[in-house]
Amino acid sequence: MLADAGQSTTTLGQLIIAGSSIADFGAIILLSLFFSRDSSSVWSTLLLIGGFVVLVVAIGLTLAEVEHSRRLGSALARLQDSSAQIRVRGAFLLLIGLVVVAQVFGLEVILGAFFAGAVLRLLDRDEMMTHADFHTKLQAVGFGIFIPFFITSGMQLDVGALLSGGTALALVPVFLLALLLARGLPAALYRPMVGDRCSLAAGLLQATSLPFIVAATGIGLELEILNPAIGAAMVVAGLLSVVLFPLGALTLLRGGGKPGGVAQRDSLDDASDEPGPI
Secondary structure, eight states: OTTTTTOTTSHHHHHHHHHHHHHHHHHHHHHHHHHOSSOSSHHHHHHHHHHHHHHHHHHHHHHHHHHHOHHHHHHHHHHTTSTTOHHHHHHHHHHHHHHHHHHHTTSOHHHHHHHHHHHHHHHOOOTTOTTTTHHHHHHHHIIIIIHHHHHHHHOOOOHHHHHHSSHHHHHHHHHHHHHIIIIIGGGGGGHHHHOHHHHHHHHHHHTOOSHHHHHHHHHHHHTTOSOHHHHHHHHHHHHHHHHHHHHHHHHHHHHTOSOTTHHHHHHHHHHHHSOOOO
16 A cells, blocks of 8 residues: 555655564564464473574575575576566465474464565565566565455454344454554654654554454464454454555545655755755
8 A cells, every 4th residue: 555655665654664564573473472282381482483583594594695696696587587487486485485384383374474575575685676576576476366365265254143242243443443552553653753644644554454363363263262253353343444544544645745754855855946045
């Protein structure tokens, strides 16, 4: 949404991306820490997470060395846009590999997927623009195929359980408010940098969450620590967040013009264009 609105590279966009990444990473760590199937205690899970992080760092450093190798670099450049699509295949090999390793460690597979994306992001620094289309290809596969498939296959709403008692349905606005407080309220820290309107828009965008909620409720139902009605209420709250919050955020951004910092620079540039006193 930030990319479509032309805000992904602005100060506001970078703050939102950083805040959302911290929120997702923290939630995934907590999910793995307290709800891993194969761990006997929190300390053993922490040890497993630490070992997994060390392994991910080692893999990242190895891949960075491969990127700097002149011979391998030329081979990658030759095969990246051919039918081999070597970079895209390598990205999915990394994703599958870290997911499998996370499962072997007894952690949730979503942690492996998150770290795979983080490693790719850190490695994808193409100063020479030798693989300019790589990010676009990954976006096409992710946004076009996997994210819609993941959401639609994971959203198995038990509408009957949600509507039967009334209590679960009443929790939907509570969960929606919890999203705003937990993920949106920290955006108030951006106010000195981007202003009131943009910090409010940032809070709404950061509070948008559905894929993680679908994954978390699926894990809760599988472990039988979450009943179907509460899980359905959580997913409905996530659905409402992706419908309502971005709409409000984009309305605020359009109404306020350019985000804080950008508008100020433009006004300074305009002032510098005016003729000075003779």
